[in-house]
Every structure is written in C-alpha cells, then in structure tokens.
Amino acid sequence: MTSDPKGIDLRSEADRMISAGSEALASECLAELWRKEAGGVAAAFLVSRFEQLRGKLPLIPYRLAVLRSFTAEPAIPLLRAEAFVRGIDLIVQLGDFNAYPQDILDPDSSLYRFAPDAVILAVQTIDLAPDLWHQYADLAPQAVSSAIQRVSDSFRQWIRAFREHSSAALLVHSLELPARPLTGILDAQQGGGQATAIYEINRALRQSAAEHRGVYVLDYDGLVARHGRLRWHDQRKWLLARMPIAANHLIDLAREWLRFLIPLSGKTAKVLVTDLDNTMWGGVIGEDGMTGIKLSPEYPGAAFQSVQRAMLDLTRRGILLAICSKNNPEDAMEALQNHPGMILRPKDFSAVRINWGDKAQNLREIASELNVGTDALAFLDDNPVEREQVRVALPEVTILDLPENPLAYASVVQDCPAFERLALSSEDQQRTTLYAAQRDRSRAEQGLQSKEDFFRYLDQEAEVAPVSPATLARVAQLTQKTNQFNLTSRRYTEQQIADIAARPGWQVLSITVHDRFGDHGLVGVAITRDDDETCEIETFLLSCRVIGRTVETALLAHLAHGAASRGRKQLLGWFIPTKKNAPASEFYRQHGFEVSRQNDDASLWSLDLTRRMIDSPEWIKVS
Amino acid sequence: MYEQVRSIVSDLLRIPADQISAASSPENIEAWDSVQHLNLVLALEEKFSLQLSPEEIDEMKTVGDIAHLVEGKLQVPPS
Numbered sequence: 001m002t003s004d005p006k007g008i009d010l011r012s013e014a015d016r017m018i019s020a021g022s023e024a025l026a027s028e029c030l031a032e033l034w035r036k037e038a039g040g041v042a043a044a045f046l047v048s049r050f051e052q053l054r055g056k057l058p059l060i061p062y063r064l065a066v067l068r069s070f071t072a073e074p075a076i077p078l079l080r081a082e083a084f085v086r087g088i089d090l091i092v093q094l095g096d097f098n099a100y101p102q103d104i105l106d107p108d109s110s111l112y113r114f115a116p117d118a119v120i121l122a123v124q125t126i127d128l129a130p131d132l133w134h135q136y137a138d139l140a141p142q143a144v145s146s147a148i149q150r151v152s153d154s155f156r157q158w159i160r161a162f163r164e165h166s167s168a169a170l171l172v173h174s175l176e177l178p179a180r181p182l183t184g185i186l187d188a189q190q191g192g193g194q195a196t197a198i199y200e201i202n203r204a205l206r207q208s209a210a211e212h213r214g215v216y217v218l219d220y221d222g223l224v225a226r227h228g229r230l231r232w233h234d235q236r237k238w239l240l241a242r243m244p245i246a247a248n249h250l251i252d253l254a255r256e257w258l259r260f261l262i263p264l265s266g267k268t269a270k271v272l273v274t275d276l277d278n279t280m281w282g283g284v285i286g287e288d289g290m291t292g293i294k295l296s297p298e299y300p301g302a303a304f305q306s307v308q309r310a311m312l313d314l315t316r317r318g319i320l321l322a323i324c325s326k327n328n329p330e331d332a333m334e335a336l337q338n339h340p341g342m343i344l345r346p347k348d349f350s351a352v353r354i355n356w357g358d359k360a361q362n363l364r365e366i367a368s369e370l371n372v373g374t375d376a377l378a379f380l381d382d383n384p385v386e387r388e389q390v391r392v393a394l395p396e397v398t399i400l401d402l403p404e405n406p407l408a409y410a411s412v413v414q415d416c417p418a419f420e421r422l423a424l425s426s427e428d429q430q431r432t433t434l435y436a437a438q439r440d441r442s443r444a445e446q447g448l449q450s451k452e453d454f455f456r457y458l459d460q461e462a463e464v465a466p467v468s469p470a471t472l473a474r475v476a477q478l479t480q481k482t483n484q485f486n487l488t489s490r491r492y493t494e495q496q497i498a499d500i501a502a503r504p505g506w507q508v509l510s511i512t513v514h515d516r517f518g519d520h521g522l523v524g525v526a527i528t529r530d531d532d533e534t535c536e537i538e539t540f541l542l543s544c545r546v547i548g549r550t551v552e553t554a555l556l557a558h559l560a561h562g563a564a565s566r567g568r569k570q571l572l573g574w575f576i577p578t579k580k581n582a583p584a585s586e587f588y589r590q591h592g593f594e595v596s597r598q599n600d601d602a603s604l605w606s607l608d609l610t611r612r613m614i615d616s617p618e619w620i621k622v623s
Numbered sequence: 624m625y626e627q628v629r630s631i632v633s634d635l636l637r638i639p640a641d642q643i644s645a646a647s648s649p650e651n652i653e654a655w656d657s658v659q660h661l662n663l664v665l666a667l668e669e670k671f672s673l674q675l676s677p678e679e680i681d682e683m684k685t686v687g688d689i690a691h692l693v694e695g696k697l698q699v700p701p702s
Contacts, residue, residue: 077662
C-alpha cells in the first residue's frame with residue numbers, strides 16, 4: 001500500500017532537518033527511510049534531498065560512467081541513493097544505448113570527456129553473443145568455437161583500448177547463462193555445451209582483465225544465479241522497454257555495483273567490532289554459563305559458529321576483529337578461551353573491550369588503539385538499542401543490521417560491502433598476526449600503553465628466600481643504606497641480622513629479581529616476628545632500583561601467605577615516616593591494610609588475614 | 624488513490640504536488656520523459672503490487688488516467 005504514516009513522517013522530518021540546518025540528522029532520517037522503503041520512489045526522494053545537502057555533509061564524490069546494452073536507467077537512482085547512504089556522492093553518466101564500442105574505442109568520446117573514476121561495462125549474452133544465446137542448438141562445433149573466439153577477442157580489444165585512453169577503473173559484467181539451456185539436459189553432459197561455451201568466454205574475459213591494472217570482472221552470472229535465473233529476468237519489460245531485469249531485482253544490481261564502488265572509493269571498513277552475547281554465541285555467558293550458551297555444530301549453536309566462521313574469513317582479507325561487550329571480563333574470557341564450540345579465539349582479536357561502559361566510547365578507544373579512524377569501524381551487535389546508540393553517537397561507523405533470526409547472521413557479514421577488497425596481498429592475509437607482532441615491537445620501542453603491559457613486558461622473575469651466610473652482608477647493607485622505600489628504617493649490622501634470623505618466630509627474608517634487562521640481584525628485605533595471633537613486619541624495604549614494578553607486592557604477598565599458613569590471624573606493620581621515605585607512605589593502604597593506631601611519630605597498619613589476602617602479581621614468577 | 628498517484632509523480636519528477644493536476648501528462652510536463660514514464664510504471668507496480676500490461680501502459684496518458692487505471696485494478700474506492 002501507500003507509504004505508511006512512519007514513512008511520511010521520515011520524509012517531512014528529513015525536510016524539517018534540512019531547513020533547520022541539521023544536516024547530520026537529516027542524513028540519518030534519509031538513511032532510515034531508505035532502510036525501510038528502498039525502492040524507486042524513495043530513491044528519487046533521497047537523491048533530491050542529498051543533492052541539497054551536498055557541501056554540508058562529508059560525502060566522497062565519485063564519477064561513474066555506465067556503458068550498457070540494455071535499459072539501465074531505473075537502476076541509477078537506486079544506485080545513487082544506496083551510495084549516498086554510504087557516504088558516496090555518485091555522479092553518473094549513462095552511455096547511449098548500445099554505443100559502448102564507439103564510446104570505448106573513440107578517444108574523444110563523451111565517455112573519456114566525462115573523466116570518470118570508474119566505468120562499468122554492462123552487456124548481456126543475448127546482445128554480445130546472440131548466436132550462442134538463441135541459436136546454440138543449430139551451431140556446428142566450429143561455429144561455436146568461432147563465436148567464443150569472437151566475443152573473447154572483443155572483450156580483450158575493448159579492455160586494451162580503454163586502458164590506453166584512461167586509467168580509470170573498469171568493471172566488466174561477465175556473461176550470464178540462460179535459465180534453460182537450448183539443448184535441455186544434454187547441455188550438462190560431456191563434450192561441451194551452451195553453458196560451457198559461455199563460461200569459456202568468461203574465462204577469457206578474466207584473463208584479459210588480469211593483464212591490466214584496475215580492470216575487474218563482475219560475476220553477473222553469479223549474481224543472476226544467486227537470485228534465481230527464473231526470477232531475475234522480466235520478459236515483459238524486456239519486450240516493452242528493453243529492460244531485462246525484474247523491477248524488484250534492480251536494487252540487487254545496484255548493490256552488486258556498489259560492492260566494487262565502495263572499495264574503489266576507499267570507503268571500506270578495516271575493523272569489525274563485535275558484541276558477544278547473542279551475537280557470537282546464543283545466550284548470555286554471565287547468566288547461562290559455559291554449559292548454557294549455544295555454540296556447537298547443531299541447531300541453534302550452528303548459526304553462531306557460522307557467523308564466527310564468516311568473521312574469521314574477513315581476517316584473511318586483512319580485516320581486523322575486535323570485541324566490545326558488556327560483561328564481566330572473566331566470564332567472557334573464559335568462554336573465548338575455553339568453550340569447545342568457539343571458532344574464533346582470543347588471538348584472532350586485535351582489541352578487546354569487555355566492561356560495563358558505554359559502547360560508543362569503547363569503539364572510540366578501539367579505533368585509537370588500532371590506529372584507525374572511527375570511520376574505519378564496522379559494528380556487529382544483536383541489540384537494536386545498542387546499534388541505534390552507536391549510530392547516533394558515531395554516524396561514521398558502519399552498522400550491520402542483524403535480523404531476528406541468527407541463521408541469517410553469517411550472510412549479513414558476508415553481504416556487507418564495506419568488507420569487499422579488490423586485491424589481496426600476503427600482508428592482508430596475515431594482518432592480524434602481523435599486527436600483534438608490530439604492536440609488541442612498537443610498545444617496546446615507544447613506551448607501553450599501560451602499566452600492566454609494561455610489567456608483563458618486563459618478564460620479571462623473583463626469588464624469596466631466608467637470609468643465608470652468602471646473602472648476610474648484602475641484607476645488612478640494604479637495611480643500612482635504603483632510605484626511600486623503607487617502612488621502619490631500622491638499621492642492622494651483619495651480626496644483628498644473624499642473631500635475629502636465629503630467634504624463634506622471627507624471619508629474615510630477601511628477594512632477588514631478574515628481568516628482561518638483566519639480573520638485579522638482592523633488592524629487598526623483610527623481617528617479621530610472629531606472636532600468638534599476629535605476624536608483625538619489623539622491616540620492609542626495597543632498593544630504589546626496582547621501585548614501582550610491583551616487586552613489593554610480590555614480597556608482601558609472600559609474607560601474607562606465609563603468615564596465614566602459619567595460622568596467624570593478622571598481619572601488622574608500622575610505618576615510621578622520615579624525611580626520605582614518603583614513597584612508602586601509602587604502601588599498606590594500597591594493599592588493603594587499615595590503620596589501627598596512629599600518633600605523631602608513626603602509624604600501625606593491620607590486615608585481617610581471615611578475611612583478606614594479598615595476591616602476588618601475575619606478571620612476576622615468584623619462587 | 625489520486626493523491627497517492629500524485630505524490631508518486633511528484634517524488635519522481637521532483638515537482639511539488641500542488642503543481643500536479645489530473646490533467647498533468649508527458650505533454651505538459653517537460654521532466655516527464657520516456658525514462659520517467661518507465662520509472663512511473665515500475666513505481667506503480669511496486670507500490671500497488673500489480674503488473675501493468677503493455678495495453679494498460681498505453682492507456683496511461685494523464686495523472687487522472689493513471690489513478691483511474693490503478694483504482695480499477697485494485698477495485699478500491701477513490702481517495
């Protein structure tokens with residue numbers, strides 16, 4: 001029926017936005033109208049409004065010439081509307097009907113004077129090889145060969161001539177098969193047939209295209225077959241107006257053209273950011289758990305394995321994957337790492353944001369981390385509310401609209417034209433791996449992005465041991481020399497250390513550290529005294545050489561675990577402030593201790609070991 | 624029906640609807656060429672889910688004719 005009320009609202013809203021000077025909102029209205037009503041009438045509306053918005057929106061202009069052997073006019077507004085919605089202002093010149101040989105061969109033709117960025121040559125089998133199309137059954141084998149030769153040579157000649165006169169991209173339709181072979185079931189049997197002859201021409205076409213830079217083949221036969229040979233053709237319109245394509249499939253032709261025009265104009269997506277719950281698996285990991293989420297070769301999990309496979313295929317084209325999910329990181333990472341149904345694994349993702357924050361902000365951070373603009377992102381999320389939020393906050397992001405049925409998810413990813421590429425380099429195929437290696441290198445070179453990454457990068461290994469005759473001198477020396485990271489500044493001689501170490505209930509521990517940069521030796525000392533229920537830290541110090549690298553946390557964790565395993569209920573420690581030890585003043589607080597006593601000279605901190613524990617940092621190997 | 628047809632013609636030809644009357648036709652509107660006529664046929668077929676025969680397309684001379692023709696095919700009272 002006629003435009004529904006919502007459709008009329010969108011049109012008048014778009015016009016209101018345009019008059020009000022709200023170009024971005026107008027553009028969004030038009031895009032929504034197109035999503036709801038893509039067709040000839042809406043296309044005319046969109047084209048006229050976007051033309052009014054030229055100069056006010058960041059549209060990429062692109063000049064396209066279409067040479068053709070059939071009526072293609074109705075497809076052009078559809079193409080332009082679709083292109084506008086994707087940020088491309090297509091300026092289209094349609095060649096005269098069947099004038100394509102002259103247009104190509106004559107260096108002064110209107111084709112070349114138009115100075116196109118790209119040219120589409122759309123000719124049908126019925127026009128180029130009428131003998132093979134209509135009369136195949138009559139032809140002797142020799143006549144078939146010479147028909148194949150004739151058409152193949154024409155393609156080669158036109159491509160060569162075009163390339164001589166222009167460096168624009170050339171996109172050539174391959175020839176399509178008829179819906180019904182003229183020889184019936186005989187055609188598919190051995191010894192060649194009509195289909196074989198047409199495919200021979202297409203093979204020669206591909207070869208000619210490959211001999212030149214920037215010449216591409218549009219698999220027109222594949223396009224027709226995909227939609228159904230019986231449905232694609234409209235005999236009535238063909239006879240009436242030389243328009244061979246059924247009206248409802250004109251948009252499919254326009255979209256197929258766009259699969260080339262989008263990478264040609266550079267408007268591609270370089271990163272696909274995906275949600276997790278109900279997008280990469282069925283269900284919600286935080287609620288359904290590892291055993292409850294649907295991800296397997298059987299229904300319904302198979303749908304999600306398919307979309308994962310489709311995403312993995314994108315990485316083979318040099319597209320990066322990233323995750324943006326509202327989840328507890330542990331829950332999500334467990335599934336990613338360990339669920340047996342996962343096709344993708346953590347290593348396939350170049351950036352991960354799993355938190356409860358705003359998705360648009362996370363997308364900005366992902367873009368920044370991966371060194372791309374937000375306009376290079378594509379976003380996949382089953383939740384229409386999330387998609388809408390991102391669409392409004394970041395209109396330059398390509399949003400993939402998922403339908404209700406997960407079985408259709410994979411094809412949405414496969415159909416998205418922003419992922420098309422015209423060429424593949426070996427670097428593209430390995431981009432995810434190369435990216436990870438490059439990221440590690442540049443972090444090392446330029447300074448790391450986060451403290452944790454730096455700590456991991458350091459590759460620290462630490463050994464905690466009781467003082468021994470071999471280490472006695474160094475331990476004592478440290479108690480005498482260390483001022484900055486020293487909580488009590490008690491000074492001991494070697495003899496005093498030896499005496500203390502021998503007393504029951506007392507421990508004198510040292511920590512030695514080596515890392516990526518070398519062996520730092522003995523860099524920390526802790527002296528503790530056990531009472532009935534408590535363990536008190538009499539001395540805790542660290543050489544300034546290793547301050548700020550969580551070595552102190554590793555040593556403190558060792559003390560806490562030791563005290564707990566000896567049955568102590570509290571870990572106590574004094575902090576005695578001096579002129580020099582301010583760096584240590586927050587040490588106990590930072591590790592969860594509470595002040596239990598305070599006076600002018602000192603504060604006593606305590607940790608209830610029955611309720612809290614200190615974790616050793618994961619990036620230090622402690623023995 | 625007349626209003627709907629008029630609004631389609633208005634969108635396709637980019638002419639304000641109030642400048643289109645029942646008598647509007649390719650004869651008196653310059654923008655209404657054969658290409659637009661084909662677009663109009665396609666738009667009508669899409670919008671009203673019908674197929675127009677070559678004879679029917681021949682009958683489509685003015686906006687009024689078109690509205691009348693589509694009405695007849697849909698058997699919907701004029702609106």
